[in-house]
Amino acid sequence: MRLLNRLSWIAAGSQLLLASAAVGQRSVALSAVVAPTYTTTNYARQTLYPASDGQIVEPVHLAGQRGAAGFTVGGSLLYTYAPGWTFSTGLLYRHSTMRQERLPIAGDGSTRVNNRSIRLPVAINYRPSSKPLSPYFTLALLTDLPLATRLLAIRDGEATQQLRVRNTLNPTFSAQLGVGGYCQLTDRYALLAQPTLAYTVGRFGGGTAFSPSVELGLQLQAVYRL
Numbered sequence: 001m002r003l004l005n006r007l008s009w010i011a012a013g014s015q016l017l018l019a020s021a022a023v024g025q026r027s028v029a030l031s032a033v034v035a036p037t038y039t040t041t042n043y044a045r046q047t048l049y050p051a052s053d054g055q056i057v058e059p060v061h062l063a064g065q066r067g068a069a070g071f072t073v074g075g076s077l078l079y080t081y082a083p084g085w086t087f088s089t090g091l092l093y094r095h096s097t098m099r100q101e102r103l104p105i106a107g108d109g110s111t112r113v114n115n116r117s118i119r120l121p122v123a124i125n126y127r128p129s130s131k132p133l134s135p136y137f138t139l140a141l142l143t144d145l146p147l148a149t150r151l152l153a154i155r156d157g158e159a160t161q162q163l164r165v166r167n168t169l170n171p172t173f174s175a176q177l178g179v180g181g182y183c184q185l186t187d188r189y190a191l192l193a194q195p196t197l198a199y200t201v202g203r204f205g206g207g208t209a210f211s212p213s214v215e216l217g218l219q220l221q222a223v224y225r226l
Contacts, residue, residue: 041068072092112152120143133183177197190222
């Protein structure tokens with residue numbers, strides 16, 4: 001009976017130590033985020049109608065698969081809730097630019113289409129090792145709140161126009177996967193690099209204007225643990 005009691009106390013003490021260790025692993029960190037991106041979008045005959053602001057303007061017709069280079073920049077908050085596991089969220093600004101040729105019937109020229117949005121990521125991250133250099137995996141849901149699209153219309157023999165297209169507030173949702181590396185510099189500072197792949201899964205309240213896209217990125221983060 002005494003042996004059983006001793007074993008019970010040892011088991012309880014072990015559980016308490018494990019729980020204390022898990023709590024000790026909990027921490028909050030901030031990070032600065034920057035990521036060059038390249039997005040491929042499949043447009044289904046979408047037309048952009050710029051605000052005229054007193055100018056003579058023409059619509060921009062998008063169709064088929066188009067590529068756009070861009071970047072994402074901002075900050076994130078990371079919370080380590082268990083050894084190796086981190087929850088993160090943040091506030092990012094996303095910008096991408098593509099070039100659309102003018103219709104041949106309208107004459108020579110092109111339009112630079114600058115798509116912009118505020119991006120809200122929610123992610124689960126996993127770091128399988130506590131070594132200074134270790135793998136780092138991320139699965140995230142991205143919510144993009146569109147801002148006004150900026151257009152730069154360049155026409156041969158005509159003045160260059162800076163235009164805008166008002167967008168609805170309907171957010172676009174994407175699933176993102178990241179696989180990269182984590183480098184612990186000191187107890188408080190770390191660097192993180194991840195190639196990422198994101199795919200748009202839908203748009204809230206705007207199915208008729210939804211254009212599926214794939215985004216490739218290289219996400220770099222400078223992490224500071226509080």
